[in-house]
Amino acid sequence: MILVTGATGTIGSHVVRLLTERGxxxxxxxxxxxxxxxxxxxDDPASLARAVADVDTVFLLTVPPAPTADHDIALVAAARAAGVRKIVKLSAIGSGERFDGKTVGAWHLAAEEAIEASGLVWTMLRPPSFASNFLWFRALIQAGQPIPNLAGDSRQAIVDPRDVAAFAVAAMTGHAHDGQRYDLTGPELLTFAEQAAILEGVLERPVRITDTHAPDRLPAGVSTGIGWARAGGAAYVTDHVPQVLGRPAGTFERWARDHREAFEAMP
Ligand SMILES: NC(=O)c1ccc[n+]([C@@H]2O[C@H](COP(=O)([O-])OP(=O)(O)OC[C@H]3O[C@@H](n4cnc5c(N)ncnc54)[C@H](OP(=O)(O)O)[C@@H]3O)[C@@H](O)[C@H]2O)c1
Structure with missing residues (x-):
C-alpha cells in the first residue's frame, strides 16, 4: 500500500492519477x-498514525506555512512507528547549497536529513520550478497585466509536473532508485522572458513580465532559494527523466499547449 500525501495538489494529483491508471x-x-x-x-499526529497504518511506501510532499521540517519529521515519526519501509520525498533543486552566507532550501535539507537518519529506505526528488507555476498568474495574464519575474535573466530547466509525478511513481514501485537523490529537470534552459514568450505564442495573447526582487515579507528560507536561482544556481539540465521514464522530458511549450484552456478559465 502506498500513501500519497499532498494528493490534492499539483504533483500529488498526478501521482494519484498515475497510480489509478496502473491499478x-x-x-x-x-x-x-x-x-x-x-x-x-x-499537525495532527493521531491522524497521521491512521494515514500510515498498513502502508509500505509514502510519497511525502509538504508545504508548511513556515519553512521548517516539522511536517516531514512528524510523518517520519508516524511512519517508523507503523513499520513503513520507504519514503519518496519531494524536495527542491539546490537544497543544501550555500548562497549569500545562507543555506538554500534549508527546510527541505533538514527534512531530507531526518528521513536519512530514520533508517527507512528513501529517494529524494529535487525539481527546479514547475511549469505550472504560471497558473498562479492567470488572472494577471487575463487582465493583460505584467507578471512578476523573480528570476532576472537566469535560466532554469523548468519541469513539467507530470514528469515529476511519473518519476515519483517509478521510485515508489521499484528498488532502482533507493538511496538516490535526483535533480529532476526539464529538457531546456529558459529565462523567464523566454518562458513568457512561449506562453504568449501558445495563448495568442500578450504575456508581459516585470522584473521584481523577492518581496521582503517572504521567509528568509524562500528568498535565499530565489536569490540562488536568480544568480544562475539552477541553470543546468539533467537526463534523469528521459533515462528513467524512457522518453524525453516534457518541454515548457508542450505543457503550455496542454494547459491552454486552464489559462482561459476564470481564476
Ligand atoms: N512550485 C515549484 O516550482 C516547486 C519547485 C521545486 C519544489 N517544490 C516543492 O513542491 C512542494 C509543493 O508541491 P505542490 O505544488 O504539488 O503542492 P500544492 O499544489 O501547493 O499542494 C499542497 C498539498 O499539501 C497538502 N497540505 C498542505 N498542508 C497540509 C497539512 N498541514 N497536512 C496535510 N496536508 C497538507 C494539501 O492538501 P489538502 O489541502 O487537501 O489538505 C495539498 O494537497 C513543496 O514542498 C515545494 O517546496 C515546488
Missing amino acids: LPFRAMSRRERAGWVRADF
Whole structure:
C-alpha cells in the first residue's frame, strides 16, 4: 500500500492519477473529507498514525506555512512507528547549497536529513520550478497585466509536473532508485522572458513580465532559494527523466499547449 500525501495538489494529483491508471493500491491523504481518502493533517499526529497504518511506501510532499521540517519529521515519526519501509520525498533543486552566507532550501535539507537518519529506505526528488507555476498568474495574464519575474535573466530547466509525478511513481514501485537523490529537470534552459514568450505564442495573447526582487515579507528560507536561482544556481539540465521514464522530458511549450484552456478559465 502506498500513501500519497499532498494528493490534492499539483504533483500529488498526478501521482494519484498515475497510480489509478496502473491499478496499484494506494491511499490518498487530504485535510478535507473525501470519499475513499484518509483525512489527516501533518499537525495532527493521531491522524497521521491512521494515514500510515498498513502502508509500505509514502510519497511525502509538504508545504508548511513556515519553512521548517516539522511536517516531514512528524510523518517520519508516524511512519517508523507503523513499520513503513520507504519514503519518496519531494524536495527542491539546490537544497543544501550555500548562497549569500545562507543555506538554500534549508527546510527541505533538514527534512531530507531526518528521513536519512530514520533508517527507512528513501529517494529524494529535487525539481527546479514547475511549469505550472504560471497558473498562479492567470488572472494577471487575463487582465493583460505584467507578471512578476523573480528570476532576472537566469535560466532554469523548468519541469513539467507530470514528469515529476511519473518519476515519483517509478521510485515508489521499484528498488532502482533507493538511496538516490535526483535533480529532476526539464529538457531546456529558459529565462523567464523566454518562458513568457512561449506562453504568449501558445495563448495568442500578450504575456508581459516585470522584473521584481523577492518581496521582503517572504521567509528568509524562500528568498535565499530565489536569490540562488536568480544568480544562475539552477541553470543546468539533467537526463534523469528521459533515462528513467524512457522518453524525453516534457518541454515548457508542450505543457503550455496542454494547459491552454486552464489559462482561459476564470481564476
Ligand atoms: N512550485 C515549484 O516550482 C516547486 C519547485 C521545486 C519544489 N517544490 C516543492 O513542491 C512542494 C509543493 O508541491 P505542490 O505544488 O504539488 O503542492 P500544492 O499544489 O501547493 O499542494 C499542497 C498539498 O499539501 C497538502 N497540505 C498542505 N498542508 C497540509 C497539512 N498541514 N497536512 C496535510 N496536508 C497538507 C494539501 O492538501 P489538502 O489541502 O487537501 O489538505 C495539498 O494537497 C513543496 O514542498 C515545494 O517546496 C515546488
